[in-house]
Amino acid sequence: MIKDSSKKIKLLKLNEILQQESSQKKPLTTEILIQMLADANINTDRLTLRKDIVALRDYGIPVKEMRIGHQKGYYLEDSSFSVAEIKILLDAVQAASFISPELTNNFTDKLANLAGSRRKDIIDHNIICFNTRKHSNEIVYQTVDLLEKAICTKKKVSFLYFDLNENKERVYRKDRKRYIVEPVALVFHEDNYYLMTFSEKYDSIVNYRIDRIDDIELLEEGVCDKAIIKRDDLSEYTKHVFKMYGGPDENITLEFDDSLLNVMYDKFGEDLMVVRIGAKKCVAAVRVQISPTFMGWVFQFGSKMKILSPERLENEYKSIAKEILEN
16 A cells, blocks of 8 residues: 555656656656656656556556667657746736736745746736736625536626725625626626626626625526627627727717827727828727727727717717816
């Protein structure tokens, strides 16, 4: 029994060494592997090591070999994340406002561990904490986990939903009456995570911020057929910008200064059809949800952007601008 246990420990350590220290560009010879195992207080010999390599392959671990002079070298096919890939994931975690500072640190630590022996380089040189707007909801992981279960099993959920007051205290909506919703999907949008739900009352999608959800429960009642059908329309829905903020969908035409071309492509995608109408002016037709957030987005560009159609929306925009000036 002790012998079997020791063999398993040796195989685990050998696999760990190959994962963290080897690559196709840096295969480890039999001699080096024996020495690295000895450094971990595990004794072996060439014949036994060869049998251990075969055992790892039998377990499905893709140990490759190549000739290095008169010796054999071993390495694992690199299916791990590269430093660049880990850096991208770390930046995404740092940018996500819905992940609290404490959870961010835990997540960062786990991601850095994926780098193995390169962990120190990533921790020392690659992590930049650039998001100072982190939210404080520490149970966001549990919320996401339960929502994923609800979506997979097509079940409704209930929860409390809150805002923050001027003292950063939670103020629960509907006097703490529970929301009962039909989950459709989880969507990441502009540094925040949202739960998309189908509302039978409004016959449309309603969104909730994940970090504003509290005391969530999985219900036995299933979602309606329309909520399931909406999942098939998800890719089309998420094509539209300003979706997280509500408001009716509408086709509009924007006129803008050509210095805003990159802004337009960033917001609406590089397949946006743009027509130049002058030395400095362009127009584009887009479909958006009309909301205060959309109006605010247009306002930030001042005279460099204006709404051409529909006329009703153009007039509404002018009315808002006039009201701002009067106040």
